[in-house]
Amino acid sequence: MQVKVLAFGIAKEIFGSSSISIDIESNDTDGLKNALEVKYPKLKELSSYMVAVNDEYANDKTPITQQDEIAIIPPVSGG
Amino acid sequence: MQVKVLAFGIAKEIFGSSSISIDIESNDTDGLKNALEVKYPKLKELSSYMVAVNDEYANDKTPITQQDEIAIIPPVSGG
Amino acid sequence: MIEVKISDKTLDTQACIDKVLSPSCGGIDVFIGTVRNATKGKQVVRLEFEAYERMALKEMQKLGEQAKKKWPIENVLIHHRVGVLGIGDIPVVIAVAAAHRDAAFDACRYIIDTLKETVPIWKKEIFEDGEVWVAAHP
Amino acid sequence: MIEVKISDKTLDTQACIDKVLSPSCGGIDVFIGTVRNATKGKQVVRLEFEAYERMALKEMQKLGEQAKKKWPIENVLIHHRVGVLGIGDIPVVIAVAAAHRDAAFDACRYIIDTLKETVPIWKKEIFEDGEVWVAAHP
Numbered sequence: 001m002q003v004k005v006l007a008f009g010i011a012k013e014i015f016g017s018s019s020i021s022i023d024i025e026s027n028d029t030d031g032l033k034n035a036l037e038v039k040y041p042k043l044k045e046l047s048s049y050m051v052a053v054n055d056e057y058a059n060d061k062t063p064i065t066q067q068d069e070i071a072i073i074p075p076v077s078g079g
Numbered sequence: 080m081q082v083k084v085l086a087f088g089i090a091k092e093i094f095g096s097s098s099i100s101i102d103i104e105s106n107d108t109d110g111l112k113n114a115l116e117v118k119y120p121k122l123k124e125l126s127s128y129m130v131a132v133n134d135e136y137a138n139d140k141t142p143i144t145q146q147d148e149i150a151i152i153p154p155v156s157g158g
Numbered sequence: 159m160i161e162v163k164i165s166d167k168t169l170d171t172q173a174c175i176d177k178v179l180s181p182s183c184g185g186i187d188v189f190i191g192t193v194r195n196a197t198k199g200k201q202v203v204r205l206e207f208e209a210y211e212r213m214a215l216k217e218m219q220k221l222g223e224q225a226k227k228k229w230p231i232e233n234v235l236i237h238h239r240v241g242v243l244g245i246g247d248i249p250v251v252i253a254v255a256a257a258h259r260d261a262a263f264d265a266c267r268y269i270i271d272t273l274k275e276t277v278p279i280w281k282k283e284i285f286e287d288g289e290v291w292v293a294a295h296p
Numbered sequence: 297m298i299e300v301k302i303s304d305k306t307l308d309t310q311a312c313i314d315k316v317l318s319p320s321c322g323g324i325d326v327f328i329g330t331v332r333n334a335t336k337g338k339q340v341v342r343l344e345f346e347a348y349e350r351m352a353l354k355e356m357q358k359l360g361e362q363a364k365k366k367w368p369i370e371n372v373l374i375h376h377r378v379g380v381l382g383i384g385d386i387p388v389v390i391a392v393a394a395a396h397r398d399a400a401f402d403a404c405r406y407i408i409d410t411l412k413e414t415v416p417i418w419k420k421e422i423f424e425d426g427e428v429w430v431a432a433h434p
Contacts, residue, residue: 008348009418010429047434052416055351071348071416077430078345078352078376078417079329079388079408087210088280089291126296131278134213150210150278156292157207157214157238157279158191158250158270172310175328181383184332187325187404190313194322194395245319257332259408266325267401 001027003064005036006071011049014042015072029053029062032070049074080106082143084115085150090128093121094151108132108141111149128153159233160222164209164279166241169248178233178255185259187266191250193243203284207240207249210278214238217277221269225254228268229261236269238279249281297371298360302347302417304379307386316371316393323397325404329388331381341422345378345387348416352376355415359407363392366406367399374407376417387419 002023007015022039024031029051037043050073051058057073064070081102086094101118103110108130116122129152130137136152143149161177175188193205222234233255243249252269256262281292299315313326331343360372371393381387390407394400419430 006348008346008416009420010432012346013429046432052348052351055354057414071351073348073416074418074429075431076412076414076416077419077432078347078415079412085210087208087278088282089294091208092291125294131210131213134216136276150213152210152278153280153291154293155274155276155278156281156294157209157277158274171313175309179330179384181333184330186328186330188328189397189401190324190326191397192317192322192324192393195319246317255330259327259329263327263401263405270397 001066003032003066003068003070005032006069008071009074009077010046011043011072011074014040028064029058030060032064036072047075080145082111082145082147082149084111085148087150088153088156089125090122090151090153093119106143108137108143109139111143115151126154160219160226161235162215162218162222163237164211164214164240165237166239169237169239169251171248171251174235174237174251174253178235178253180232180255182257183232183255184257185262186253186255187259187262189250189252189266189270190248191270193245193247193249195245197283200285202245203286204245205243205249206282206284207238207243208280208282209238209240214278218273221272221277224272225265225269229256229265230258231256231261231265234265234269236273238277240279298357298364299373300353300356300360301375302349302352302378303375304377307375307377307389309386309389312373312375312389312391316373316391318370318393320395321370321393322395323400324391324393325397325400326392327388327390327404327408328386329408331383331385331387333383335421338423340383341424342383343381343387344420344422345376345381346418346420347376347378349378352416356411359410359415362410363403363407367394367403368396369394369399369403372403372407374411376415378417
C-alpha cells in the first residue's frame with residue numbers, strides 16, 4: 001500500500017519535503033517506520049520519533065489505512 | 080519612660096488611634112507589651128502580634144529608647 | 159534588578175512584566191492576586207489594604223534579595239496596592255525573570271508565600287453585614 | 297474556560313491575562329516564555345517555530361483538560377507563537393486562574409512542563425555559523 005506522510009521539523013529536512021508518499025509492506029506504524037528508515041536512514045540518527053495517526057500519537061503496530069492522516073513527529077521542542 | 084507607638088490594622092482600632100503614647104516600666108519590648116496589654120486587653124485576643132523597632136521585627140526583650148520608631152504589628156494579611 | 163513598590167493606584171500588570179524582561183532570560187513567572195467575590199462562602203463587598211509602608215518596602219526588598227540568593231534569577235518585581243479595592247482589582251503583582259523557568263516558578267511562589275507571612279500589610283474584608291481584619295483573630 | 301491558540305502574530309500578554317480573570321478567582325499564575333540571546337553559551341540570532349497545528353491544538357486542549365482534572369482551577373489559556381522570532385520575542389504564554397494560588401501555580405507549571413514534552417511544535421535555533429533543530433539529536 002502507498003501512504004502519504006506529513007513531516008515537520010527535522011523530519012521535513014530529512015525527507016526534503018513536508019509531505020511524501022511511500023510504499024509500505026505491513027499496513028501499520030511499524031511497517032511505515034521500517035519503510036521510512038530504509039529510504040531515509042537519517043531518521044535513525046534522531047533521539048527518537050513518533051508516528052501520529054489522525055492527530056493522535058500512535059503506539060507500535062497501530063493499523064493504518066490510506067484514508068488516515070499520517071505524520072512523523074520528531075522530538076518536540078515547543079515552549 | 081514614655082514611648083510613642085504606631086499602630087496598624089486591627090491594632091489601630093484597638094488603640095482608637097494610629098499612634099499612642101504609653102508609659103513603660105522596663106525599657107524593652109517585653110515592658111512595652113506588658114503596659115499595652117494592661118491598657119488595651121483586647122490585644123491579648125489577637126492570634127499574635129509583633130513589635131517592630133526601627134522598621135525591623137524585634138525579638139523578646141529588645142531594648143527600646145525614646146528615639147526608636149516603635150510599631151505594633153498585628154497578624155499580617157497582605158497579598 | 160529588584161523593584162518593590164507600594165501604590166494606591168491601579169497596578170499595571172503589563173508594565174510590571176515589561177520591567178523584568180531581559181534578553182538573557184527565557185522564563186518569566188508572574189503571580190497576580192485579585193480580589194475574589196467571596197471568602198468562605200460569604201459575599202465580599204470590598205477590601206481595604208493598609209501598609210506600614212517604610213517597613214513593608216524593606217521587607218519586600220528582603221524577599222527579593224532572599225529569592226536572588228536562593229535561585230538563579232535575574233529580575234524581581236513586587237508591587238502591592240493599598241487603599242480600597244473592589245472585586246477583580248489587583249492587590250499584588252509579582253514578576254520574576256530567569257534564564258530558565260524552574261527558578262522563576264520557585265522564586266515567584268516563595269515570594270508570594272513569604273510576603274503573606276512577613277510583610278506588614280493588612281487587609282480588611284467588608285461584607286454586607288460587617289467587616290473583619292483578615293487573620294487577626296484565632 | 298480553556299482557550300488554546302497557535303498564532304504567527306505577536307502574543308499579547310495583557311490580553312491573555314484579561315481573558316482568564318474572573319470574580320471568583322483570587323490567584324492567577326502566568327508563565328511567559330521569551331527567546332533568550334544565548335543557548336549553552338552560544339549567541340542566538342533568531343528562532344523559527346513550526347507546529348503541526350491541528351494536532352498541537354488538540355494536545356494543548358488536552359493539557360488544559362488534564363490540568364482542570366488535577367487541580368481546582370477555573371480558567372486556562374495556552375497561546376503559542378509560530379514563525380520567526382527574535383531575541384526577547386514571546387513564543388508562549390500560559391495563564392491559569394484559580395480561587396486559590398497553589399492550584400494556579402501547580403497547574404501552570406504542569407502545563408508548560410508537559411507542553412514541552414507532548415505538543416507537536418518544533419524550534420530551530422539559528423546561530424551566526426549554523427542552525428539546529430532543538431532536541432532532535434541525542
